[in-house]
Amino acid sequence: MTQTQQVQERAKEPVSRCLIRHLVVPDVYWDAPWPSLANHVDLLAIDRAGSGDVHVVQIKRKAADALKAIPRLMHVPAQYRWIAFLKETADRRAQAALLSHPSLYPAQGPGRVGIIEVVRLGGDTLGANIKRAAERFPGSLDEEVQRFVAACKPTISFA
Numbered sequence: 319m320t321q322t323q324q325v326q327e328r329a330k331e332p333v334s335r336c337l338i339r340h341l342v343v344p345d346v347y348w349d350a351p352w353p354s355l356a357n358h359v360d361l362l363a364i365d366r367a368g369s370g371d372v373h374v375v376q377i378k379r380k381a382a383d384a385l386k387a388i389p390r391l392m393h394v395p396a397q398y399r400w401i402a403f404l405k406e407t408a409d410r411r412a413q414a415a416l417l418s419h420p421s422l423y424p425a426q427g428p429g430r431v432g433i434i435e436v437v438r439l440g441g442d443t444l445g446a447n448i449k450r451a452a453e454r455f456p457g458s459l460d461e462e463v464q465r466f467v468a469a470c471k472p473t474i475s476f477a
Contacts, residue, residue, distance in 0.1 A: 322379045323445055325382045325404055326442075327435045332427055332446035333402050336434055337373060340448065341365045343436055344373075345472035353462055360402075364463055367476065371392050371397040371457050373452070375434065378403045381412035388421045388431055398452040402434035417450060429455035 319327070323401050334346045342365055350362035352374060361375040374396040378384040384403040405413065413435075421429040430453045432452025 324426070325379055326377050327358070328444055329402060329404065329446070332436060332444045333375055333377060333434055334363075335363055336446035336448060337363045337400075338474070341373070342370070342371075343367045343476045344474075345467070345476075346474040348473040349469060350375075350470065351369065351384065352466065356421060357394070359394060360473065361455055364467065369456075372463060373398040373400060375400040377436070380406065381409050381416045384433075385416045385419060385421070388419070392421075392430060395457065395462065397430065397454050399429070399455065400432040400434055401453050402436055402446065404436045406440075413477075421462065422450070426453065427456055429453050 328349050328357040335348065336343060336346065337439035341363060344363040344365050345367060347362040350356045350359050351357065352359050352362050359374045360377040363373040374394050376387050376391050378387055381403045384401045388401060391401060417433060422431065432448060434446050435449045436444055436446045
């Protein structure tokens with residue numbers, strides 16, 4: 319595993335904790351087969367113990383890579399979509415571009431991709447903070463959520 323892959327894998331924990339602070343009793347799934355077995359997202363959180371809104375997160379090492387991943391993320395069915403990246407001082411221009419980029423918004427209708435910044439803390443610990451809150455995308459995913467919850471066990475659960 320490369321260092322980049324390792325950091326992206328390690329980022330799942332702090333990003334999960336970050337979302338847990340903002341959701342109501344979520345079930346969190348890492349490397350989730352969403353919306354089907356053919357597709358995976360880095361992190362999937364279903365609010366209200368698996369009966370609420372769907373939050374999907376793609377995690378990238380660099381802000382520039384996060385920016386490139388947004389068009390694909392826009393096609394993933396979810397009420398809330400998030401992009402997470404590791405904050406690095408050398409990447410400031412890409413970080414600024416990401417925070418205000420028009421691709422965070424759909425071509426039509428409501429919604430905004432949220433941004434989560436993964437930061438290095440002391441002792442090689444990672445933390446995560448919401449930089450821009452996601453805004454709700456339209457649609458109901460009740461049937462998809464019921465099928466998914468019946469077939470998959472959460473990585474982190476409070477139920």
